[in-house]
Amino acid sequence: MNQSFDALIIGAGQAGPPLAGRLTAAGWTVALVERQDFGGTCVNTGCTPTKALIASAKAAYTLRQAADYGLPPVGDFAVDLAPVQARKDAIVAASRDGIENWLTHMPGCTVFRGTARFVSATAMQVGDDVLEAKHIFLNVGSRPASPPLPGIGQVPHLTSSSILALKELPTHLVIVGAGAVGLEFGQMFRRLGAQVTIMERSPRLLPHDDEDVAAAVHEILTNEGITLRLGVECISLGQEDGQPVVRVNCKQDASPSRGSHLLLAMGRQPNTDDLALEKAGLRADARGFILVDEQLQTAVPGIWALGDCNGRGAFTHTAYNDFEIVAANLLDHDPRRVSDRLPASAIYIDPPFAKVGLTEAEVRAAGTPALVGRRPMTKVGRAVEKGETQGFMKVLVHAETDQILGASIVGVGGDEAIHCIITAMYARQTAAFMRRNVFIHPTVAELIPTVFGELKPLAATPEQ
């Protein structure tokens, strides 16, 4: 059946639902199409389940540290993964159901379930329905990449999605890829009781971040007994005695890695290959991203792409900000742009690594005269009191304008504390401004004005 709406929204991830809310509140009729789970990746297979599991892993870790806190030692114990997964599943279900309920009861919004494909630049097919609209918003997200490794079809392996359904703890989890997925799952499963090996082709962790950050994260993970194999490129998969084997290309140590389970955490690919983009006159780039301008319009008037599928961000906060940009331009006459956004993210290992703005390496490459302030977490009272002193905080400041250029915090509470620096950067504030803030004691953030008071010239090469 052909049906007409003011707008089609494809995907109920992080941008689609709030956009449906804004458009319908403005009097538009909206068709929202979702083929799988309401809430998309973040709610169902991304942020929410992983952070719920990380909380269980942290609890297990802290129990084992009881004696460090002056408590009776708990002794070793085995984790039953099933109830841990059940706790996570309940948290996910509540979030997913809330979004589904919101959308299905939203006045002016009609929800369709199925896969949407273009039939023209103003119409998409969903099952037997053809939905027409002058405005089409693609919020189709991404999925775990499935690299064409020899053997991949024959060897059982997990992705960041399927690992969430495991009911039994792996005895030895081998992970290929040390990005956010590999590091978060690696530490989580180690703390739950698995032996963990992470294999990464870069010669060091986090090659896009500073060397001191990579070294701190390396130390955090290896201190917990995680085996890191760096500078090894996974080239094929096989099986021996029914267990997965990862064969590698590496001059130093070309021995394969074996484990009971294998997680491939080698990036994600956008869900744009089955949209029939060509029917709308659209094209994806070589990696599958739909190209957009600063206001997220595609090359075809009337079609926008938001979230992971446009390649302008790979986070929930960037997808949500995409919604804000589109809504502001369409409904508020407010010309918000992607370039208004500061790069900021966190990797939820424990302690977390959070960052905003430029790295030292980027500042050096730009030739910007800069100052750096650095403080180890051993000199942060709150961290000492909590018994969590790994890591450091670091800020970068323009040597002439005093503007804040960036910051990294590897340390307890860093994912929250970074926000006072993020806010100051959005306000285009200076180190002098930060020094005059009086923060609450005892917090991790209270030392941030102190770090801005201890600036010294940024060395020409990274300090070891």
Ligand SMILES: Cc1cc2nc3c(=O)[nH]c(=O)nc-3n(C[C@H](O)[C@H](O)[C@H](O)COP(=O)(O)OP(=O)(O)OC[C@H]3O[C@@H](n4cnc5c(N)ncnc54)[C@H](O)[C@@H]3O)c2cc1C
């Ligand atoms: C393990 C993991 C942990 C993560 N942790 C974090 C974190 O802590 N913080 C953070 O900021 N980010 C995190 N992310 C990234 C974050 O989940 C994504 O960036 C975010 O979900 C992207 O949102 P989106 O709206 O672009 O797409 P998605 O959330 O992927 O939603 C897209 C939706 O579109 C639907 N869809 C796709 N194609 C069609 C079609 N043709 N027809 C109908 N429906 C379709 C899909 O079913 C899906 O529901 C994590 C990701 C993973 C994998």
Ligand SMILES: NC(=O)c1ccc[n+]([C@@H]2O[C@H](COP(=O)([O-])OP(=O)(O)OC[C@H]3O[C@@H](n4cnc5c(N)ncnc54)[C@H](O)[C@@H]3O)[C@@H](O)[C@H]2O)c1
């Ligand atoms: N906390 C968070 O915000 C969070 C958490 C998880 C995931 N995510 C998002 O999910 C997305 C996917 O994360 P990811 O970790 O899968 O991807 P990624 O691209 O960040 O990391 C993949 C890693 O795999 C390595 N790799 C690729 N091929 C390899 C090979 N053949 N052998 C060895 N190593 C290889 C790469 O060098 C890279 O370090 C990211 O965009 C990330 O932003 C975010």
